[in-house]
Amino acid sequence: MSEPVSALRGRATSGSVQVSDMGLQGMISLRCDLSFGKLKALSKDLVGAPVPALREAQVRNDRAALWMSPDELLFLMPHTEVDDALSRIAKAMKDQHHLALDVSDARALLRVEGPFAREVIAKLAPVDLHPDVFGPGQVLRTRLGQIAAAFWMTDAQTFQVICFRSVAHYAFDLLEASAKAGPVGHFPRGT
Amino acid sequence: MLILHCPHCDRMVDETDLHPGGEAHLKRHGPEADAEAFENYLFMRENPKGVHFERWRHVYGCGKWFLAARNTATLEVYGTYPAQTHQPPQTIRDTITERQPGWAWGDFR
Ligand SMILES: [Zn+2]
Numbered sequence: 296m297s298e299p300v301s302a303l304r305g306r307a308t309s310g311s312v313q314v315s316d317m318g319l320q321g322m323i324s325l326r327c328d329l330s331f332g333k334l335k336a337l338s339k340d341l342v343g344a345p346v347p348a349l350r351e352a353q354v355r356n357d358r359a360a361l362w363m364s365p366d367e368l369l370f371l372m373p374h375t376e377v378d379d380a381l382s383r384i385a386k387a388m389k390d391q392h393h394l395a396l397d398v399s400d401a402r403a404l405l406r407v408e409g410p411f412a413r414e415v416i417a418k419l420a421p422v423d424l425h426p427d428v429f430g431p432g433q434v435l436r437t438r439l440g441q442i443a444a445a446f447w448m449t450d451a452q453t454f455q456v457i458c459f460r461s462v463a464h465y466a467f468d469l470l471e472a473s474a475k476a477g478p479v480g481h482f483p484r485g486t
Numbered sequence: 487m488l489i490l491h492c493p494h495c496d497r498m499v500d501e502t503d504l505h506p507g508g509e510a511h512l513k514r515h516g517p518e519a520d521a522e523a524f525e526n527y528l529f530m531r532e533n534p535k536g537v538h539f540e541r542w543r544h545v546y547g548c549g550k551w552f553l554a555a556r557n558t559a560t561l562e563v564y565g566t567y568p569a570q571t572h573q574p575p576q577t578i579r580d581t582i583t584e585r586q587p588g589w590a591w592g593d594f595r
Contacts, residue, residue, distance in 0.1 A: 350496075364550060365550065421503055437503055437547060438502060443546050
């Protein structure tokens with residue numbers, strides 16, 4: 296058996312806003328009718344959280360359910376639990392049109408943490424990141440520089456960022472450069 | 487720079503998060519159509535200075551298609567609506583009429 300490794304192999308920066316590889320992360324993309332009744336129990340079973348509503352991120356420690364589109368959710372869980380989760384999904388979604396896919400090794404998960412983390416991201420994405428508009432509990436899919444990314448906040452100073460594995464180093468370098476360039480002073484610190 | 491409302495994400499989206507998909511409300515003419523109808527479907531497009539209807543895809547976001555009514559001259563956006571809509575909704579037509587009385591686009595007015 297080959298040993299699974301993350302694209303960034305634990306890369307991390309120091310500084311007042313730190314960028315770090317979060318290592319292996321189980322991720323399952325589920326496409327289906329999000330109003331399907333049994334989805335509630337399934338989400339509870341997989342991540343201990345309700346089905347996320349529009350643009351919602353339901354985060355529970357190292358698990359999460361993220362709203363990706365009107366017919367798509369992303370479930371996060373420990374990497375070793377993915378196979379088991381897939382069989383539980385197959386059971387719960389039996390006879391219901393759906394697509395469940397293990398995308399763990401197609402993606403990278405990074406963390407951006409520090410007092411001006413919000414500005415580190417805001418400099419790179421064409422979205423409104425004002426604390427009144429975006430905060431913990433929400434998820435955004437957009438662009439970071441030239442690549443597609445999704446991110447959410449776990450607290451006022453911490454972002455988690457998902458991108459494709461093939462562009463993980465670009466994402467890291469970009470976030471590192473944005474962090475090194477320092478705060479802009481546009482948003483209040485620590486929000 | 488355009489900022490359009492994605493009806494699927496219910497949020498304002500920057501043009502650079504979107505991919506343009508050309509003219510909206512095209513009626514497809516397949517291989518059975520006569521040559522002229524097929525040519526019209528493939529090649530002939532509206533090219534208005536003014537009110538226009540377009541397809542856009544929220545490519546960096548939800549990945550879904552939607553339609554937009556906007557003005558190519560003033561860049562004013564009259565509204566957006568889901569791609570599964572065969573005609574511009576009446577509310578959007580009313581908005582356009584308010585801003586551009588007497589407008590016409592294809593068969594719509
Ligand atoms: Zn969208």
